[in-house]
């Protein structure tokens with residue numbers, strides 16, 4: 001469920017009509033709903049009720065400071081994957097004890113900054129990383145709290161670019177080697193081993209891969225405890241999928257996911273962390289764009305939009321599907337026709353959808369890409385010197401620009417022409 005609905009024939013974000021925002025900021029733009037962000041965070045909290053838990057929002061999905069602030073104020077933790085994200089989380093008011101640090105390539109500098117600033121735990125992904133972290137922590141006279149990310153060799157049955165839990169992926173250590181690696185971690189003076197971490201991929205649309213992974217982690221918890229490790233925290237990662245194609249997709253709900261977690265690890269007496277990103281932010285955002293031209297091609301018609309692959313890369317990068325709907329509600333029974341929906345960038349890959357059935361549209365009409373709140377704005381670039389598009393946050397009947405579109409001068413002035421030229 002989200003808060004982008006037609007009202008009196010016009011698509012709204014909560015109580016704000018989208019054409020109002022379009023007039024104020026120009027198209028294209030992203031708009032996020034505070035109510036949806038809040039609701040999705042709360043769904044996870046409710047799903048884990050009765051278990052000692054921390055929901056750490058995977059902020060790489062959408063790391064705008066205002067979005068982080070909404071979640072931080074609700075008590076969310078954050079899953080960060082870079083030093084920059086750590087600084088963003090702190091700037092949004094998230095205390096260090098609610099931040100977990102993930103990622104395969106943490107640098108010494110990132111480790112030092114997070115240790116000095118306060119961190120709940122590092123999710124360690126390799127032995128070399130473990131050795132370096134122990135050294136860095138010791139040099140600060142500290143012990144770094146760590147979990148070790150295990151790779152359970154489970155097929156997440158998702159797009160290959162976002163599957164992370166198979167043995168061929170770069171993430172974590174093979175679960176078969178866990179005992180050896182935990183023994184090493186336990187012997188390092190700068191580490192405090194607190195738990196186990198697992199994350200098998202993103203946009204999972206079934207519970208079964210989670211179940212396979214979590215049962216393996218539960219077994220590992222028992223056997224590591226038997227070897228004397230004080231495993232008291234399980235970070236179960238993120239990855240729960242969302243319905244991108246609403247007419248025929250119904251991924252598991254957070255309640256069902258929560259029930260599965262309780263079933264798999266509920267009797268272990270551990271603190272549970274989860275790291276949802278997409279499910280919190282994805283359907284809390286849409287991308288609004290206008291039609292520049294309708295071009296009649298050979299045997300097909302093109303809708304040329306003012307949004308492009310640089311603004312929303314998911315269709316070209318992952319062949320991802322996004323529902324695209326007109327902002328003015330079509331009259332019932334209006335016949336649809338197939339369009340190729342494309343952006344203005346000079347690449348054939350700049351295609352959002354091929355032969356998509358849409359009601360007839362004209363130049364200057366607005367369309368909205370649904371489910372664009374996660375891995376949208378954060379993955380945008382200025383390719384073709386197209387400015388990063390504005391982000392807008394709505395709450396009830398108010399809206400605010402939470403990142404402004406840069407001017408061409410601002411963009412150009414970031415470049416520095418050497419004085420010898």
Ligand SMILES: *Cc1c(COP(=O)(O)O)cnc(C)c1O
Nearest residue numbers: 058102202238239275276277278
């Ligand atoms: C990307 C990522 C997540 C979030 O995945 P979603 O599919 O957005 O829920 C969580 N944990 C880790 C370690 C990740 O890399």
